[in-house]
Amino acid sequence: MTLDLAIIGGSGLYAFDGLEDIERHTVDTPFGPASGDVVTGRFKGRRVAFLARHGESHTVPPHRVNYRANLWALHALGARRVLAVNAVGGIRDDMGPRVLVVPDQIIDYTHGRYTSFNDVDGAEVRHIDFSEPYTDSLRQRVLAAARAEGLAIVDGGVHGVTQGPRLETRAEIARMKRDGCDLVGMTGMPEAALARELDLEFACLALVANFAAGAGDDAEISIDEIFAHLKAATAHVFPIVGRMLE
Ligand code: HPA
Numbered sequence: 001m002t003l004d005l006a007i008i009g010g011s012g013l014y015a016f017d018g019l020e021d022i023e024r025h026t027v028d029t030p031f032g033p034a035s036g037d038v039v040t041g042r043f044k045g046r047r048v049a050f051l052a053r054h055g056e057s058h059t060v061p062p063h064r065v066n067y068r069a070n071l072w073a074l075h076a077l078g079a080r081r082v083l084a085v086n087a088v089g090g091i092r093d094d095m096g097p098r099v100l101v102v103p104d105q106i107i108d109y110t111h112g113r114y115t116s117f118n119d120v121d122g123a124e125v126r127h128i129d130f131s132e133p134y135t136d137s138l139r140q141r142v143l144a145a146a147r148a149e150g151l152a153i154v155d156g157g158v159h160g161v162t163q164g165p166r167l168e169t170r171a172e173i174a175r176m177k178r179d180g181c182d183l184v185g186m187t188g189m190p191e192a193a194l195a196r197e198l199d200l201e202f203a204c205l206a207l208v209a210n211f212a213a214g215a216g217d218d219a220e221i222s223i224d225e226i227f228a229h230l231k232a233a234t235a236h237v238f239p240i241v242g243r244m245l246e
Pocket of ligand 1: 087211
């Protein structure tokens with residue numbers, strides 16, 4: 001069974017609105033349990049899958065997400081194309097709250113996460129090309145779908161991925177800006193690299209929830225505001241996905 005598209009939902013996105021003929025799958029993976037059941041069903045007449053990265057009640061923090069099990073489970077159910085939805089903080093001036101971005105590059109600042117399916121005793125070492133971490137054809141489909149919905153969306157940006165679960169210090173964000181990061185999240189890696197190891201098409205739809213520490217005018221970042229902005233931005237996700245499936 002193949003699926004037209006799989007969605008990994010991030011903070012604020014825990015279920016697939018408008019899904020029909022729903023089936024739930026608890027997938028047994030060699031890497032342990034995924035963040036929760038994978039839900040499959042029909043949307044716009046196409047077969048799709050959904051997985052909540054942090055669990056359906058948001059109980060799994062970014063550094064404890066079993067990224068390997070999540071990608072494995074989607075692949076095992078027939079996913080070959082994955083759209084990851086990620087809440088992020090904006091670093092670049094034009095990436096304020098509620099902006100939608102399809103990043104094209106990654107800088108990985110995470111540590112202590114399993115970054116490869118081959119990270120088990122005795123497995124052959126495998127190096128993947130990761131010059132372009134996202135699949136451009138899928139990126140273009142997301143951009144075209146958002147524009148067809150009449151939405152503004154930013155094409156490209158460097159997605160810096162931090163360990164979390166805390167937000168960053170101003171100095172960390174200043175350094176990330178010097179490094180060339182345009183936005184910052186906690187869950188973009190190793191997800192993208194694992195998707196590449198499985199030869200999945202993979203793109204990210206980043207929803208800006210706040211200006212990152214020191215990047216805007218705020219002295220502090222309000223978590224309530226983050227979730228309010230995320231709620232507004234998340235409302236665009238399924239209309240975009242619907243257009244992608246047309
Ligand atoms: N930093 C890291 N991850 C985030 C942020 C942030 O400011 N906002 C939403 N996810």
